[in-house]
Amino acid sequence: MNPRRKPEKKCDLCCTRLERLEVTLNGNRLLYDVSLHIHCGELTGIVGPNGAGKSTLLKALVGEIPYGGTLSFLDAKGLRTGRPLVGYVPQRLDLDQGSPASVLDFCSACASGFPVWLGPYRRSRRRILKNLARFQADHLIHRRISELSGGELQRVLLACALDPVPDLLLLDEPSTGIDPRGLDIFYGTVSKLRQEHDLSIIMVSHDLDMISRYADRIVLLDKTILATGTPAEVFQSQIFLSLFGPRWTAEICHRQEAAGIIHHPRGQSND
Amino acid sequence: MIELWYSLIESLFPFPWAEFDFMKNALLAVLLVSPIFGILGTMVINNRMAFFSDAVGHAALTGIAIGVLLGCGDPLWVMLIFAAFLAGGITWARRRTKASADTVIGVFFATAVALGVVILSRQGGFNRYSGYLIGDLLSITPGELGLLAVVLLGVILFWLFLFNRLFLVSLNPAVARSRGVNVFQVELLFSILLAFIVTISIQWVGILIINSLLVLPAAAARNLAENMQRYHVLAVIISLAAGLTGLFLSYQWGTATGATIVLISFVLYLGTIAWKAVRPRQARRVPEMDAVKLNQKP
Numbered sequence: 015m016n017p018r019r020k021p022e023k024k025c026d027l028c029c030t031r032l033e034r035l036e037v038t039l040n041g042n043r044l045l046y047d048v049s050l051h052i053h054c055g056e057l058t059g060i061v062g063p064n065g066a067g068k069s070t071l072l073k074a075l076v077g078e079i080p081y082g083g084t085l086s087f088l089d090a091k092g093l094r095t096g097r098p099l100v101g102y103v104p105q106r107l108d109l110d111q112g113s114p115a116s117v118l119d120f121c122s123a124c125a126s127g128f129p130v131w132l133g134p135y136r137r138s139r140r141r142i143l144k145n146l147a148r149f150q151a152d153h154l155i156h157r158r159i160s161e162l163s164g165g166e167l168q169r170v171l172l173a174c175a176l177d178p179v180p181d182l183l184l185l186d187e188p189s190t191g192i193d194p195r196g197l198d199i200f201y202g203t204v205s206k207l208r209q210e211h212d213l214s215i216i217m218v219s220h221d222l223d224m225i226s227r228y229a230d231r232i233v234l235l236d237k238t239i240l241a242t243g244t245p246a247e248v249f250q251s252q253i254f255l256s257l258f259g260p261r262w263t264a265e266i267c268h269r270q271e272a273a274g275i276i277h278h279p280r281g282q283s284n285d
Numbered sequence: 286m287i288e289l290w291y292s293l294i295e296s297l298f299p300f301p302w303a304e305f306d307f308m309k310n311a312l313l314a315v316l317l318v319s320p321i322f323g324i325l326g327t328m329v330i331n332n333r334m335a336f337f338s339d340a341v342g343h344a345a346l347t348g349i350a351i352g353v354l355l356g357c358g359d360p361l362w363v364m365l366i367f368a369a370f371l372a373g374g375i376t377w378a379r380r381r382t383k384a385s386a387d388t389v390i391g392v393f394f395a396t397a398v399a400l401g402v403v404i405l406s407r408q409g410g411f412n413r414y415s416g417y418l419i420g421d422l423l424s425i426t427p428g429e430l431g432l433l434a435v436v437l438l439g440v441i442l443f444w445l446f447l448f449n450r451l452f453l454v455s456l457n458p459a460v461a462r463s464r465g466v467n468v469f470q471v472e473l474l475f476s477i478l479l480a481f482i483v484t485i486s487i488q489w490v491g492i493l494i495i496n497s498l499l500v501l502p503a504a505a506a507r508n509l510a511e512n513m514q515r516y517h518v519l520a521v522i523i524s525l526a527a528g529l530t531g532l533f534l535s536y537q538w539g540t541a542t543g544a545t546i547v548l549i550s551f552v553l554y555l556g557t558i559a560w561k562a563v564r565p566r567q568a569r570r571v572p573e574m575d576a577v578k579l580n581q582k583p
Contacts, residue, residue, distance in 0.1 A: 040381075078462040102463035107456045113331060116512035120456060123449040124464055130449055131327075131517040158511060159456075175463070184463075 028054045028088055030098050030182050030214050035083035037067070037074050044070045047238050048083070052182065057208055057215040059229030059245070061222060063257055066236040068218040072184045075216070076102045087181050101175035101183045103168065109160045117162070117170050118142065118155050124174040145173040149203055165196025172200070176207065185217040189224055201228050222249075222258075287427040302536055307423045311542065314425045314489065315528040317433040319502075321440050321482060323524030326503030327516055328448075329479065332455045336387060337375060339496040340394035341480045344371050345487045347401035349414060354404060364484045371397060372480035376473050420491030422532070422542035429489075436482055443478055451475055452513070490543040498543070501550035502527065508557035523553050 035048040045067045052058055060068050074081040077100075087098035109115065119130045121142040128135035146152040149169035154162060162170065168188055175183060185204075189197055205228060208215055219225045225232065225245070232248040234241040234257070241251045248254055294309045302308045329338055348367035352360025371393060378389045405411050450471045453461035458468045483495055490498060506519035531546030538545070 073459055076459050076463045078459045078468065100463045102460055104457050104459055107460075109456065110333075112507060114507055114510035114512060114516040115331070115452070115456065119452070119513045123452045124460075127446075127449055129445055130452055130513045131444065133514040156511070171460075175460075180463075 028181070028212075030085070030087050032075075033084045033086075035071075035074065035081055035085065037070055037079060037081045039070075039079065043237070045074070045081075045237060048235075050233065050239070050242075052214045052216065054181075054212045054214050055208060056230045057204075057217060057228060059225035059232045060216060060218045060235050061220075061225060061232060061248075062235040062240075068235055069186055071235065072102070072186050072216065072218060075182070075184055076100055098181035099178065101180035103171045103175050103183070103185045103188060105187045106164075106167065107159060107171075111160050113158065113160045115159050116155070117146070117151075117157055117159055120159055120170070121146070121155075121174050125177065141177065145177050146170065149173045150199060163196075165192040165200065168192060168196070168200055169203075172203070176211075179211045179213070181214065183213050183215045185215065185219075187218055187220065189219055189221040197224065204228070287430070302533075307425075308536065310425050310427065310430060311422050311532055312529075313430055314422060314433060315532050315546075316525070317430065317437050318486060318489075318498075319524040319528035320521050321433075321437050321486075322498050323502045323506075323521035324440055324444060324517060325479060325482060326499045326501075326524070327506070327513075327520050328451055328455065328475065329499055330503045330507065331452070332475070333386070334476075334479065335496065335500050336390050337372075337476065338479055338483055338499050340375070340390045340397075341368055341371060342483045342487060342492050342495045343394060344368065344397040344401070345484050345492060346405070346414075346417065347397040348484065349417060350401040350404035361485070361488075364487075365481060368480035368484040369477050372476040373473060376469070376476045380469060380472075417487060418492050419541050420487065420489050420495075420543045422489045425489050432485065436485060439478070440482070443474070447471060447474065491541070494543050494547045497547040497550065498524075501547065501554055505550070505554040505557040508554075508561045523550070523557075527553055 030052040032048055032050045032052075035045060036043070037045040048071065050058070060071065062068050070079065073079045075085065077097075085097065107120075118134050118139070122128070122134050122138055123130050125138040125142060126135050128138070143152050143155065146155060146169075149172055151166060151169040151173060154166055154170060159167065159170070172185075172188075188200060188204075192200060201224065204215065207213055217225065217229065226249065229245055231242065232245045233239055234248050234251070234254055236257065240253045240257075241248050243251075290313055291306065291309050294303050294312065329335055345364055345368065348364030349360045351367055352363035355363060357363055375390055375393055378393070379386050402411070405414050450461065450466045453464060453466055454468050454471050461468055461471075483499070487495060502524035503516070503520045505523050506516050510516035510519050527550040528546050531549045532542055534540075534549070535542040535545035
């Protein structure tokens, strides 16, 4: 439904800016004073205890729940400002078993306004196949969405969220219910895309191990931002220790040393 | 217009039933109503709104009651306005409160019906309105057929321009939102459309069974369809088949038309379950193909 944008050269200049974002629903203050700069090409991981408002933050960014404060996007050339074009990958879809929606139906509904019930629109079909193929999901095209496994569904959702290429990609708990092989495909592709399209990515995850490997920056969230910095910085901070206990910090630092993972400044490859 | 239809039927079907105008009207009504219900039912099920449409159907009673209180001769307009308010209220409450949709609808629905019954049963006069409970398809007039044709056109237009958005909202509101869909607006429009159609059809189909007409064809189609296109085609075909068979059987047996149609729909529904169990499923072949493909590119 959105006009397709060409992938641009790496710029380092464009950014998405959240200023004093706050969400209040039914008198409960779910988030307050959240200010963040997200540069393009950067993967920001959001961690925090249950009920910290992580998913709420993503839903506010999508625009599904009302928020206070400002969310703005600044183009590299200063040409385009305003609301960022957001791609959203939810944890799951609200489907019951046996729902007759096929993968092609879902992708077509995302890609064009041509009514899905009249059958797949031929012109968007090739594009959809190409998008799915990037995530090794093209063979799923005629399957019912309700029959996909967690990993397959994630790949389909990601393929749709990336067409048109968004300014900001939001991933909500992408590692839930994916086997290790699926995880590798998923994160590998996400890293590659980030570099190719200069995407800003915000990822909410409980998988601290994965997030410490792939994120450039970690934001520790509990209704507001408690700490932000590189994974090593955040995982060693006092506040993280008090929320998650010392076990995690030790484990992650140990693993990172063992694997020789050093966090490069953004723009360089981790692989 | 209607004369053209009458002469067409008389020349096509030289049977005794075709001599009656009410049968010719009813036949046209079935041909108009069945696609409406078939099409709408698909998204009623996908959006899990079966209980919602049932509630709106029952609340038509309240609409009638308010019409009677206001002294309107034809309560249809009051019923429509009331249904629109109810649909809007439920949609709004569903987004505002944390209670599940079932609870919200349950609260609105039972209260509305109670209000209707209280008003209509004043001075023990409820029997006058019991016709609405069962409905009478054979009583439909040519003018009402015109109204049905307009409604069918409205549904098709809605489906042409807003279907994709509604579909995305039913899959995941946040994804729909990220695609620029105004979720609340789409939900509200669909609820109101649904409420209108249920309310308009109530006098011919009856409050007690209208929901089955909406849900059964789509539920049957769901058992067989692998994608949205087939889902729609099958739902409309099943709805039409049940409608026509039901009309003729009710004529033969002298039974209420709406209820007969529902029974036929249910038989077709059972048939789709049996077919699903017997037929070698397409989906079973597909995973093997995946495996072959994945092996090719390690």
